[in-house]
Amino acid sequence: MPTKNSKLNQTLLGTAILVGAVGLGLYMRHTIEPARLNEISRGSVTQLKVPQGFNVEHYADVPAARQMSLSDSGILFVGAKIGDRIRAVMPPTAGGKPRVVDLVGFKDPNGVACLGRDLYVGEIPRIMRVDDVQAKLEALPAGATELAVQPAVHADGLPPEGHHGWKYIRFSPQGELFTAQGMPCNVCEKSDPIYGTILRLGKDKKWEVYASGVRNSVGFDWRSPGDLWFTDNGRDWLGDDLPPDELNHAPKPGLNFGFPYRYGDNVPDPEYGGKPKAAKLAASFVVPAQKLDAHVASLGMRFCKSPAFPPEYRDSVFIAEHGSWNRSKPSGYRITQVDLSGDKPVYKPFITGFQNADGSPWGRPVDLIFGPAGEMYISDDHAGAIYKVTYNGLDKAKSTDYQK
Ligand SMILES: [Ca+2]
Numbered sequence: 166m167p168t169k170n171s172k173l174n175q176t177l178l179g180t181a182i183l184v185g186a187v188g189l190g191l192y193m194r195h196t197i198e199p200a201r202l203n204e205i206s207r208g209s210v211t212q213l214k215v216p217q218g219f220n221v222e223h224y225a226d227v228p229a230a231r232q233m234s235l236s237d238s239g240i241l242f243v244g245a246k247i248g249d250r251i252r253a254v255m256p257p258t259a260g261g262k263p264r265v266v267d268l269v270g271f272k273d274p275n276g277v278a279c280l281g282r283d284l285y286v287g288e289i290p291r292i293m294r295v296d297d298v299q300a301k302l303e304a305l306p307a308g309a310t311e312l313a314v315q316p317a318v319h320a321d322g323l324p325p326e327g328h329h330g331w332k333y334i335r336f337s338p339q340g341e342l343f344t345a346q347g348m349p350c351n352v353c354e355k356s357d358p359i360y361g362t363i364l365r366l367g368k369d370k371k372w373e374v375y376a377s378g379v380r381n382s383v384g385f386d387w388r389s390p391g392d393l394w395f396t397d398n399g400r401d402w403l404g405d406d407l408p409p410d411e412l413n414h415a416p417k418p419g420l421n422f423g424f425p426y427r428y429g430d431n432v433p434d435p436e437y438g439g440k441p442k443a444a445k446l447a448a449s450f451v452v453p454a455q456k457l458d459a460h461v462a463s464l465g466m467r468f469c470k471s472p473a474f475p476p477e478y479r480d481s482v483f484i485a486e487h488g489s490w491n492r493s494k495p496s497g498y499r500i501t502q503v504d505l506s507g508d509k510p511v512y513k514p515f516i517t518g519f520q521n522a523d524g525s526p527w528g529r530p531v532d533l534i535f536g537p538a539g540e541m542y543i544s545d546d547h548a549g550a551i552y553k554v555t556y557n558g559l560d561k562a563k564s565t566d567y568q569k
Pocket of ligand 1: 245378411
């Protein structure tokens, strides 16, 4: 006869098996072998919907592809959120596919930025530098797919937290190094002013707060020298449709964009809107230039610098929306356009189709960048791929205005 306890044990065991099986099922659903992922991204690129006249193609297999930067010689450097390496995608010879070289010697190198022949890499607490990476790549034997590097520490002193700590880095048109330091939480206050900011590296290698009240920016660009714009990801757990993500405009240093006290058009946060600091600062908070859809996870953004795109795209920002994780109906998973040519900005989809029929993503865009012939590259950390977007039939004038 089973005792009461052994019955309880059986029930617990049964529950554990059931939970384990469901967990394994979910794990199986979301875990796909990397080689298979590349097959998926090559095949699924045909599902992407682009406006008439545009073409999108699979360009390169790059595992966990995050921020991108282009060197003057056309090498596309691609960061990775985790691991010890970034990738250098070498420009293809006529008709061929690009060669991908792993640059090994980093830790969680999400951010990349080229300056001259040097490469800068954003790890969580610091910025690394590889001097004359160009020469090191040129010296590689033909067919080599890996290059070990010993990067120097260019700047450190950034917080150690992984939560919203992955770095996006850019050089401004004036050559100053910028990064963003996210808040290490969903929503919280921090007494250390380095959190929740866009940062600029001073000449003394000390970080200066350029913009504050920013929850987590993973993308920024300059419309013209000194005129900074950036995306910011809104907090979680205020429902499907709140708060909006934000495209913000910082035409000068020292502005506060409201987090955690206000979101969107200065709406008080239900938890932090009544804090003493909120009342003190409220009058100075800057509202977004454009509210983006809630939970889309707006990451990389660029002004359109492409002479090859039609004129109606020229005064626009393109934004990579990585896609929601906590919304009953998925949102994002697309490239959007914010057209700034009229009296008011217009926010609309540019490339969609990263989702399967059931809404689950096969791909998740992270960053976008324009190449020297005006082509757009998109990185995807879910499918492990770079896509190339071109506009057919327009002038093939070489761009002299694309940004690293
Ligand atoms: Ca804000």
